[in-house]
Amino acid sequence: MSDDDFFTPVSALEMPRFAGMPSFMRLPHLTLDSPRIDEVEMALVGVPWDAGTTNRPGPRHGPRQLRDLSTMIRAMNPVTGVAPFTLANCVDLGDVGPNPIDLQDSMDRIENFYDLLTKRGITPMTAGGDHLVSLPVLRGIARETPLGMIHFDAHTDLFDSYFGGFRYTHGTPFRRAIEEGLLDPGRVVQIGIRGTAYNTEDVDWGEAQGVRIIRIEELFDRGIPAVMAEAREIVGTQPTTVLSTSISLIQVMLPAPGRPKSAG
Amino acid sequence: MSDDDFFTPVSALEMPRFAGMPSFMRLPHLTLDSPRIDEVEMALVGVPWDAGTTNRPGPRHGPRQLRDLSTMIRAMNPVTGVAPFTLANCVDLGDVGPNPIDLQDSMDRIENFYDLLTKRGITPMTAGGDHLVSLPVLRGIARETPLGMIHFDAHTDLFDSYFGGFRYTHGTPFRRAIEEGLLDPGRVVQIGIRGTAYNTEDVDWGEAQGVRIIRIEELFDRGIPAVMAEAREIVGTQPTTVLSTSISLIQVMLPAPGRPKSAG
Amino acid sequence: MSDDDFFTPVSALEMPRFAGMPSFMRLPHLTLDSPRIDEVEMALVGVPWDAGTTNRPGPRHGPRQLRDLSTMIRAMNPVTGVAPFTLANCVDLGDVGPNPIDLQDSMDRIENFYDLLTKRGITPMTAGGDHLVSLPVLRGIARETPLGMIHFDAHTDLFDSYFGGFRYTHGTPFRRAIEEGLLDPGRVVQIGIRGTAYNTEDVDWGEAQGVRIIRIEELFDRGIPAVMAEAREIVGTQPTTVLSTSISLIQVMLPAPGRPKSAG
Amino acid sequence: MSDDDFFTPVSALEMPRFAGMPSFMRLPHLTLDSPRIDEVEMALVGVPWDAGTTNRPGPRHGPRQLRDLSTMIRAMNPVTGVAPFTLANCVDLGDVGPNPIDLQDSMDRIENFYDLLTKRGITPMTAGGDHLVSLPVLRGIARETPLGMIHFDAHTDLFDSYFGGFRYTHGTPFRRAIEEGLLDPGRVVQIGIRGTAYNTEDVDWGEAQGVRIIRIEELFDRGIPAVMAEAREIVGTQPTTVLSTSISLIQVMLPAPGRPKSAG
Amino acid sequence: MSDDDFFTPVSALEMPRFAGMPSFMRLPHLTLDSPRIDEVEMALVGVPWDAGTTNRPGPRHGPRQLRDLSTMIRAMNPVTGVAPFTLANCVDLGDVGPNPIDLQDSMDRIENFYDLLTKRGITPMTAGGDHLVSLPVLRGIARETPLGMIHFDAHTDLFDSYFGGFRYTHGTPFRRAIEEGLLDPGRVVQIGIRGTAYNTEDVDWGEAQGVRIIRIEELFDRGIPAVMAEAREIVGTQPTTVLSTSISLIQVMLPAPGRPKSAG
């Protein structure tokens, strides 16, 4: 951690929440060319892209709205007492600019940016974007070693294709990621799966690969502590990504133990 | 059931949800004159009528909005594994056109349409509309034999009259239905009754007729399985109607065992 | 209680909810000069003022919106069977007019109005407004004897100051009230405290004064009955104020036993 | 005019616009039983009723919303220099309570209230409500002498019937009023008629009775001063009603010369 | 024209506007397999597709919303006296189902559908969708003979490419259409061009091809009659398409003189 307060979020006790440029969590906004970039350990990154949606568009506006609303959040978790931004040097690295009229070109742009982050040893936290965002992100950060995944969502996103064989959609990213060796299916757990279904193709395929799928009914029956204990056991201590997908996607890469530079 | 896929909802794996005419559940839209009407077993019907409201209007727009939003729903229930539209030939039969400036004329129009459905042996599922919609629907389907009813609502709708003796409102349909012999009060259960009250006139009258009224506090205390088991016991195996009333009313006529034509 | 129905809310069985001047709960709207003011036991008062907010403004519009929405509420609680407005003569006394461009002048105007109510023996119920509203209200009603308080909120509002020493904000009213002897900290309980935190300064100070702070996690663990039993024990039978603060603040002064004039 | 400021609207230089009970124009709210009712010359009246609409409902909420928004208006017209409320004693007389589930009963209630105003010599200004509101208002104020009318609207509201012969709708009030002798068609002018049409039945009937119909194209061609000069000439100096109908209806009864009590 | 009223829009004098399936203009909804399809002269078609937008998405929802709102429109133009649906047999042919995750596949699907319409001699009217919709539509209807065009818009949509050479966007369709020989630039007029600009590349290229570009300032200076007279002269009497693009695109193919089957 740095000695000064450069990486400390602006407090609303000093500057009103509605004032100032709305960076994620009121952290400093840097680019890969900025002076103190080498001190950065974690980066919040926006991926304003929703070309994978087969349905209602709009998640491309997610990063800007999430930045705006994040200015309402205070810096300490009152239950755990943890103040996350005192544990690592965090910044807002801005958005990866997609190409909204070309899906493949956008996937390349996103993968390339995350590849740069990997090379610099910066752990990313992503705000999307529709769920297809996860695929190029994983390509950029998991080329060498497959990751585990804890995935909170209504849907598995494990389908094969839509509209007669089209394979890159918001319903297919984790099928592709497992096929490409970016995720280790034996260390993948999906929590909260629910809602009306097309069929059981996604669940059948996932379970055949070893993915653990925990429906919302099981979560309600067993309770959050039991389910989360199982999830931690499944992913173990190797590098793991965590995703929570409501309207827009938030994806965090959890570093493996010992990874933080500031701890080194 | 028909051998072809005529009665199968359009899947969003083939046609995006935002495309196509928004029929209920993306089922085929037929009228009583359409070629394959004789194969129809269940019909979704809109009743865009809210002349019984004593308060805020708008449920007349319910059927169109419910159609639009129903295009978001997939065809299989993931918990039970049931895909309802594979069990009976279902269609959207459009709306009953009400007369928005004459309450009695509208009640006649609705009753007449449901009488036609009854004569053709088509089991209706209704989207309203305010709660008064239930009265002319029951007149059309329960003239010969009183029905049982499972009713999910905040209010009993068992009041006698409003504004000095006016007897046809959204707060009175089931009082009228019991008086007219359309509902068998000993087979009526109302679940979830709650909210501020005028007085106890509605509950007192209903319980005197034998209606079982389960307030929300009792539901929370005993749990959903116990309450639903009691509800099933109350209505038994004779024909029963099920209503869920939030903003707009959804009413389904449950056929008695052995009724579906396709089972014959 | 009066013998006629002057203090009875208008019923929606007689006058539609959307009709008529929207006074609180459809009670009569009086001023301190009105003929029957001497019969009034409780008064609903609006304080349309939000100058203490350090964040998003708007609660100044609270009283008018709460009046409008209160016309949707019926007069009897169906669980307890209590019809509150049959127990005391209640009216809507309108708004205290604040000075939206001067915080201190507004505090004086509010204090003075509540001082008048105290002198007339009218128990107030307040609709704000941001949380700073509570301070001048307490100055007006608790000058002689400190009150107990049951406070439902996400935040303690026990901070010392914002923006470099400014002491009158929506985050500081109960610190000031305890300092000024308006609240008896040993009879104050705060229920539901939650959400991200700046630090622990507010909680530390409050607990040091003897305030009982019950976080939302404790409420979920122990249940509402146990927590409310503790809260009643804490405040005892001496005069107590109850606050529920969501967007706008609602504050009720609970009279001590034997206080209502109609009981005398 | 009264000598004191009882009939003067509250100024926002003294009391903020968002504070206080939202009466029309911040005038005093009286009822027909109030002490100073005999001094009243003009009354603003709400008629929250939309049972005549054949289309989207909602104008029943018009009076409450118009009251709320009227608190934004200042008391002087800067172009003419006229401050209307210094010319006559004006008050808000509240709403006529309609019966939202019975069209004829509502028409009777409205007519009876306006008949009372006529007998007391109070000139009404009405905020509706849908356009059918005009018919019972005219029955209440024009039984003895037919009125002239200046009507600003997109539609003539001169149709005969809807839905197979139903004669009381928002599209028929002025046909009924002319048939009933409440309007003198030779002193009726309708300005701004526009929009897609069913047919020409309304216009043909109106012009056959002598109504002057000025379409929006003619207004644009000739200009406002020329059209308004013609309108004034058509209605002359006998009692005339003026209506402007956008979402909700505003209707003013213009007194004949010499009518104001305060001028007597 | 047909002798019966099959092709007549439902009137709101008979069926309320909020009732019934919301087809365009309340016309009959047919498909290319429907019994009376051979009598159809004009078809309203939805193209719910916005993959060409470089900015805010959403026009994919345009056709459904336009259908819903079109139920508010009456069948006669009161200025001209023309009732369009009495002049040709018109229907709603539903939507062309796009592939929201593949731009080229969607362009093929759209072109193929319009090619079918051309072969059947049905003149289409299109509701989009973003402006790229026009390109596959033109490919489907103008393969043999280039069309003239009257285009009402803020932008020329004559740019070459975005994001480094990508040529199919909502800003480029008419550049492509001219390059592909689908539009005759000498018979193209663009009216109302306005708003901030990237540069002059689009205008320069268009004018070099012979396109007549009329900015909004020129329209205001010369007036609508003069500009429209010039526009009619530019397109002449050969087949021409007319587009009006606000949020969603509406495109009509004007048949050349003598084209209507019903006139044959």
Add this chain to the structure above:
Amino acid sequence: MSDDDFFTPVSALEMPRFAGMPSFMRLPHLTLDSPRIDEVEMALVGVPWDAGTTNRPGPRHGPRQLRDLSTMIRAMNPVTGVAPFTLANCVDLGDVGPNPIDLQDSMDRIENFYDLLTKRGITPMTAGGDHLVSLPVLRGIARETPLGMIHFDAHTDLFDSYFGGFRYTHGTPFRRAIEEGLLDPGRVVQIGIRGTAYNTEDVDWGEAQGVRIIRIEELFDRGIPAVMAEAREIVGTQPTTVLSTSISLIQVMLPAPGRPKSAG
């Protein structure tokens, strides 16, 4: 002007409008400590402050919303052909942080920031905020020489006080500015004054000082070119500020001829 493209707004032909941090006009976001601050000639500054409003609050959210929406604007004016950001080095300098609970402290903070800009020779363009924002801005930039002003607004904001003598509100800034010698009333013109009025005190006082007040009726009668020619003549060639106030305030300081550093 700088030789590189550092001060060039990001083009939506390269980066989609919805992507990237939303600075004003997509200009670089600098602070007074940034490396290239000495090259800056004009700065866009946000003042998120609305403590002067006597009515509805909210303009404190103006700067953030204006930044967001400014990302929709292209860099060239198509009528004049001017691309403003090629004429001077412009940046977004972020917000002046106000103190939302203390009016005088906020005025000091704003004045101090603008005083810094003046000392550095940076010409500011301000986005507010309510109209009181103008007073501390003028104190910061016009201490030495009174400015002329072209003011587009509905109101003169020349009142003396509200609520019994309170002198700092959104209705009084220019009265204060003239009294303090910050504006030269003989070089002030207010255009578009309209709407209902309290009285004529503001206009009378302003005209007595020599302010030229052009009501909206005069603007419509004489036309924009004539009025703007008069306005230019009034302010002459000395330093002048231009304000346009709709919901939020935009204020530009027009440099006197020869002022731009890049021209030097």
